[in-house]
Amino acid sequence: MFALIDVNNCYVSCHRIFEPQYEGRPVIVLSNNDGCVIARSEEAKALGIAMGAPFHLIKELIDQHNIKYYSSNYTLYGSISRRIMAIIREEVPAVEVYSIDESFADLSSIETHYSLESVAKTIRRRLFQEVGVPVCVGIGKTKTLAKAANRYAKKNNRNAGYWILDSDEKESQCLKWLEVGDVWGIGGQYAKKLKQNGINTAYDFINTPENWIIKNMTVVGYRTQKELKGVSCIELEEAPPAKKNMCVSRSFGQFINNRADVETAMLNHIATLAAKLRRDGLTAGALQLFIQTNPFRKQDKQYYNSALTQIPLATNNTIMLMNIAKAVFGSIYEEGYNYKKVGVIALDLVSEKVKQAALFYNDIPNDKAMKIMDSINNKFGRDSIRIAAQGVGKKIRKDWQLKREHISPNFTTDINDIPVIKI
């Protein structure tokens, strides 16, 4: 059996740990740049606030119902997530951290219904007491069934907070209830196509001929069908597979139409990217840059361009990557547009330890300097030390930086933000 443990309305729940006065009240969390809604409390969902709703279009509703809103604070969520995963690891033999708020567990060593139930209850109780977040636990024979069970628990057994698919009857009942578009692995496009063919529930889906599924949804859809039938095709991945690409991109707080600022933003993304590569012990064999205007501004001329550069000697050195990026940037930047976003992607990633040497290339970068930069930034906070091209003096705070007007304190990661308790 597999379990899926999923934090209820994760980002909202993270904020409520430290501001419990918002328990029972409508709360939402906004995307970067306070652009749109990416998390909602149950109370906010009940008021009709949709996932992805643009913030500026729901301001009236927010005032009307006194909805609490936060800018997203990934430092906080990451920290809470680590606490959660540490506790889950103590309770089950094997864990796959699937996302910031979800993990799969392998329960194959646990046999009776009673023991499964007790694992679910213990995890819930400990996370609530020791971290302060509510979670739901779904249990089934495959990862896809565990996902389905989790959804069932959330909608139909929320107080208990778990659901176990340990009989054929319970499986059928859950699959008849589950809309086909809510199956893990079936997204909007396939859901539309399935419904056009009269396949509305997960139960309809498992009773659809295999050849139809393969023809219309490839082998990926076929695997999903097998999983729903109780045949496990997707294994637990305790160690995440090596990354193939790594991307850093941000929308600007407002649009920018001067080259120097766009370039500075890009170089800052390079610095972030290079640090992420070094953190994971990876080097990039190629670098892609892209820039784009804001597609929502219909009054603006639209533009998108990208450039892919092979790197002769795979690297994670900030200065080298910056030099490459600067050399290529001019080929994609065009004057006369209002830019909204710039991004950088590292591709052809290989481990630092096994990277191929280059025969005709002697420009060995100073990686020791990078190590020192990383250790300073790890100790004193990001960008404590940086490359001058990222901006100095007054240039550090600029239009391209994120808008986060409703940011919460970093309660768990910044000594200055630790909550004060008065006794």
Next chain:
DNA sequence: TCTGGGGTCCTAGGACCC
């Protein structure tokens, strides 16, 4: 005025090789 960021997998088609 204002609409997120970061990933993976699969297939078809076009190019190449012997």
Next chain:
DNA sequence: TCTGGGGTCCTAGGACCC
């Protein structure tokens, strides 16, 4: 009337996940 068989690599596009 008739035109082989067996492969790989790369890219773009489309689907999906959180």
